[in-house]
Amino acid sequence: xxxxIIVGGGPSGASAGRTAGKRGLLxxxxxxxxxxxxxxxxxxxxxxxxxxxxxxxxxxxxxxxxSKVRVHFRDRFVEGMKEPTMALLISRKVFDNFLLEKARExxxxxxxxxxxxxxxxxxxxxxxxxxxxxxxxRFVLIAEGSGGTLxxxxxxxxxxxxxxxxxxxxIPDKYEAIRNRFPRTIDIHxxxxxxxxxxxxxxxxxxxAGIVGTAxxxxxxxxxxxxxxxxxxxSGDFPVHxxxxxxxxxxxxxxxxxxxxxxxxxxxxxAFTKEGISYAIRSGQLAAExxxxxxxxxxxxxxxxxxxxxxxxEFGNYLAGSLKMEKVMHCFPEISFKLAVSxxxxxxxxxxxxVTKRNYKDYVRWLLLNFCLAEPVSRIKSLTLEGTDKN
Ligand SMILES: Cc1cc2nc3c(=O)[nH]c(=O)nc-3n(C[C@H](O)[C@H](O)[C@H](O)COP(=O)(O)OP(=O)(O)OC[C@H]3O[C@@H](n4cnc5c(N)ncnc54)[C@H](O)[C@@H]3O)c2cc1C
Numbered sequence: 143x144x145x146x147i148i149v150g151g152g153p154s155g156a157s158a159g160r161t162a163g164k165r166g167l168l169x170x171x172x173x174x175x176x177x178x179x180x181x182x183x184x185x186x187x188x189x190x191x192x193x194x195x196x197x198x199x200x201x202x203x204x205x206x207x208x209s210k211v212r213v214h215f216r217d218r219f220v221e222g223m224k225e226p227t228m229a230l231l232i233s234r235k236v237f238d239n240f241l242l243e244k245a246r247e248x249x250x251x252x253x254x255x256x257x258x259x260x261x262x263x264x265x266x267x268x269x270x271x272x273x274x275x276x277x278x279x280r281f282v283l284i285a286e287g288s289g290g291t292l293x294x295x296x297x298x299x300x301x302x303x304x305x306x307x308x309x310x311x312x313i314p315d316k317y318e319a320i321r322n323r324f325p326r327t328i329d330i331h332x333x334x335x336x337x338x339x340x341x342x343x344x345x346x347x348x349x350x351a352g353i354v355g356t357a358x359x360x361x362x363x364x365x366x367x368x369x370x371x372x373x374x375x376x377s378g379d380f381p382v383h384x385x386x387x388x389x390x391x392x393x394x395x396x397x398x399x400x401x402x403x404x405x406x407x408x409x410x411x412x413a414f415t416k417e418g419i420s421y422a423i424r425s426g427q428l429a430a431e432x433x434x435x436x437x438x439x440x441x442x443x444x445x446x447x448x449x450x451x452x453x454x455x456e457f458g459n460y461l462a463g464s465l466k467m468e469k470v471m472h473c474f475p476e477i478s479f480k481l482a483v484s485x486x487x488x489x490x491x492x493x494x495x496x497v498t499k500r501n502y503k504d505y506v507r508w509l510l511l512n513f514c515l516a517e518p519v520s521r522i523k524s525l526t527l528e529g530t531d532k533n
Pocket of ligand 1: 285308
């Protein structure tokens, strides 16, 4: 009987595994793929995500250090800067493998190439049925990502409106050519995928270029991505990878009596930017902490609810704010995008409040007060356009 069985070895499962191992829980982590494995992702790790790690990332994991963002809409763009680091670019294949090694080094048991088929809650334990065996655990953390269905053992099925969609292509190029085109800079393109956006991230030896948007509004997403790539000068037959992204905010249930959900399985993704790695890491850690407290101090089962409260307290307001922001962008795409690229102050404030302080609430309030409620039309007309897109 394990204290904790973790389903999935992505950032959330691996981070939970490391915390559980450090807290002395008898832990089994089960991952269906053999690592290292490919994962469709832009590979941008925010400074918040980085701050959640209790170790330094080695140089071979960090492909680029990003301090500048360029936001485009039609033929306009605006730039914002955050020194020394706004985000790191990593390859998920390398990063996820490294996180799993950091979990393994705490002494937990890791099974790769084994798929969990079901988790059945009994009164005193959970039966975890896999392709290879049946394991018993006092608690099970489902960190299966966005595509799995085990999470529906905890909460009702999601609606299509609760999902975003992401498509990505990796486009090879020479290291220097990439660095010269995007010196420590990432590119965001509004107006590409309805209320979502397109991105170009300069990795080491390849560009990650993709689109994210809300599933229900994205008709023919592959064509949207291929048109975007062509427009940005990437011609060729690049493989396209796609994946769903949960964007419903924080209101979903993430605990039943002996099961917990974390990361994408719990829906912990910024609905506006679709950033999920940070919340996957942090929620995995918090879930393992809650189980460790319960096991170590023989607390009541109901104390697992502390996990839900901890997530709400740490990033609940932020994720709820991201959902509001995403809705505004969908309702008023033209005016929102125009506004975003018309005034450097809007991006600077976003970088200060949202990226650094993780505070959507004050940012949205500031936007409303300064640009929407007070003479909106004349204010928008008076905005100076700061750049012209040459790409
Ligand atoms: C196109 C795209 C681009 C993105 N770009 C970014 C970005 O730049 N920055 C960012 O922060 N976020 C990004 N995201 C979101 C980010 O990828 C996710 O939020 C993050 O991967 C969630 O981590 P996780 O550990 O919850 O799930 P995952 O990373 O999906 O890991 C889940 C793991 O569980 C395993 N698994 C699943 N089912 C089972 C099973 N039944 N048994 C055993 N193992 C199982 C899977 O193999 C997988 O390894 C992007 C998403 C997409 C789709």
